[in-house]
Amino acid sequence: MKVFSVFGVSQSGKTTTVEGIIRELMRRGYRVGSIKNIHFxxxxxxxxxxxxxxxxxxxxxxxxxxxxxxxxxxxxxxxxIEEILTFFDQDYVVIEGISDTLIPKILCAGDEAEVEEGLNDLVFAISGRISNRLSNYNDIPVINALSDVERLVDLIEDKMTSCLPFIHEVKQCHACGVSCRDLASRILRGKATGTECLAKNEVVIDVGGQELSVDYLRQMHIKNTLIKVLANLDSYDGDKEFFIEIRKRNNGMEV
Amino acid sequence: MKVFSVFGVSQSGKTTTVEGIIRELMRRGYRVGSIKNIHFxxxxxxxxxxxxxxxxxxxxxxxxxxxxxxxxxxxxxxxxIEEILTFFDQDYVVIEGISDTLIPKILCAGDEAEVEEGLNDLVFAISGRISNRLSNYNDIPVINALSDVERLVDLIEDKMTSCLPFIHEVKQCHACGVSCRDLASRILRGKATGTECLAKNEVVIDVGGQELSVDYLRQMHIKNTLIKVLANLDSYDGDKEFFIEIRKRNNGMEV
Structure with missing residues (x-):
């Protein structure tokens, strides 16, 4: 599941950009979900x-x-956002209106001042009203989501080759040698793949003797779901190590 | 998590009954969620x-x-309903407007004809407008949710000593010797506890060498969540047995 954000000030063209991107991702056969962050x-x-x-x-x-x-x-x-992402299992999740995470971003802006205001190392494209006038800003492509959505989604596919293993900085970690923000920025530039992330191997999954490589976000999703389900059991009493075996369905029972 | 349903025809007093029950369960310190089934x-x-x-x-x-x-x-x-219940982790979930499951039920009715229409072996109380006139119908207590809600919630606490391990009939099972409906009815009458249910031991959970007793609903919740999370991994390819180890957090890392 690949997650990116479209952000920018009010009236910069965010929702129009998101609509165009969702339609084009769907046209390419992807399953898409979305989150709208509402400040009202x-x-x-x-x-x-x-x-x-x-x-x-x-x-x-x-x-x-x-x-x-x-x-x-x-x-x-x-x-x-971490909690909300556990609801999704789509190929892509587009978030409208979130800027304070490590998620890769498309900045929507109406003019150069708004670009300057929003630009940072996690922005990989600029869109919105300014894309009627510019095609490039400091080597970042400026792409119109109405007239040139195919090129915008080509860029999304290209940049989202890996999903981020985290959404916010994992505190007191630095196990990989850099900050989460630095790693996110490197992943976005094709200089890392996300497998460098060594945060918390708390969830180990073994299929037929092979250990699966499971990123930190999925580990936390699995762990939190299991603890939520088990917390209601009288026989489970909190922060213990546990093993779960999922067996193949071995008879004709159906529900 | 204990689940029951309040059902009956339109204008029989369902929502008023649900409101009273939620307020009284909350007053007793329980966490409560609800589902409204909408036919419109x-x-x-x-x-x-x-x-x-x-x-x-x-x-x-x-x-x-x-x-x-x-x-x-x-x-x-x-x-x-099974999918929806995976969102909840409250002590009680009250469902308004569902009659076609094995969930224990409170029937709301305006008159005797509506009681006759709705009554079945999974109804443990009658409420709604008819409770202004009657206090008992064929040995089933008729209780007003406005004037006598404490007695109604006493009855709920008493009847819901066990949660049902299933919501619908588990097809082709009968591993316990009776149908799921018969078992549900027996649980409701205090003649079974739910642990008799032998449906599908597909999920085995081991904590410190002890196997937890996990009912069928929770097993399906855990299995479906894990498969949903793993389905997005390139390294996982479908219906295999797998083992998961959840380790204790062994350092000071926080997120």
Whole structure:
């Protein structure tokens, strides 16, 4: 699963850029998910008076609306990007409106001042309204997501050859010799692959005697899921090492 | 995690009953989640024109709205109850509007005809508008969720001593000697505990040399999560047995 972010100030063309990218990734046969980061204080997706709203008002910590054509999981707190990514299993996840992570980024801007404001070492393309006027800025390609989306998505495919093994800096690690930000920047420039990351080999997966190489993000996803499921068992009591064996289905049972 | 359903025809008092139950469970210190099953054809929680709506229209398979005070996971298809339950880790999950599962049930009704229509061996209480007039129906307690919610939640606590190891019939199993429905009914009547269920020991968890007793629902949750995470790895190729070791955190690293 490859994750990147489209960010920039309001009215710079973020959503239009994201729409173009999603359509083109889909056209190429990829499965795509997206996250929209919403800064608006009053944002609430449910409507006062609905049954789901009443469940929430009564105190439910999580409410799911299960419709005939959609399922909506409503969680009354802001989750971290790491937590949110555990919901996805698509090929690509596009995030709109996040700039404070180590995720590779496309910067949307209306003019040079907005580019200068947003530019950093994790930006691999510039798009948005400024792409009507410029095609390059300090050797970073400026690409219009309406008229030239194929070239933009070619660049995404090229840059996202590896998924990042982390989203934020892994504190007190430096096991690979550099900071996570430096490693992210090197991966983006094709000078590292992500396998250099040595953070926390806490989850070891063995298939037929071969150990799988599992990156840090997936390790944390697996560990947190298992602990969440096991925490409800009377027979499990916390921070212990454990082994799990997943057997092949060995009979005709179906559910 | 204990799961039960409140069902009945429209206007029978389902949402009012669910509200009362959630409030009382919370008052007793439990963490509670809920699911509302919506039969209305036109149900859609998002509003045409929003950025998340535009992501979905562009083709995103899953869209997350990450607000300052809420996170909403929008999935454009109806998930099964089993899939939805994997989102929860609360003590209790109350489902409104589902009758076609093996989950223990509270029937809401406005009159005797509606009780007769809905009654079955998995109903352990009756509530809703009829509870203004009756206190018992064929030896099943009829309890008002507004005036007598403590007694209703006492009954829930009493009946939900065990969580069901399944939600629907496990096809072609009968390993325990009876159907899943019969076992569910026996659990509800205190004549079985759920540990009788022998469905599919596909997931074996070992903590310090002791094998944990993990019910079928949790086994499927763990297996499906792991396969979903591993499916994205180039080094994993499908339906094989595998072993996972979760190690204790052995240094001061934090994230």
């Amino acid at each position: 204080q009053g944002f609430a997706i449910d409507t006062p008076g609905t049954n789901t709203w009443r469940h929430r008002q009564a105190g439910a910590e999580m409410v799911v609306a299960r419709g005939l054509r959609e399922t909506d999981v409503l969680i009354p707190r802001q989750l971290s | 054809q036109g149900f859609a929680i998002d509003t045409p024109g929003t950025n998340t709506w535009r992501h979905r229209q562009a083709g995103a398979e899953m869209v997350v709205a990450r607000g300052l005070r809420e996170t909403d996971v929008l999935i454009p298809r109806q998930l099964s």
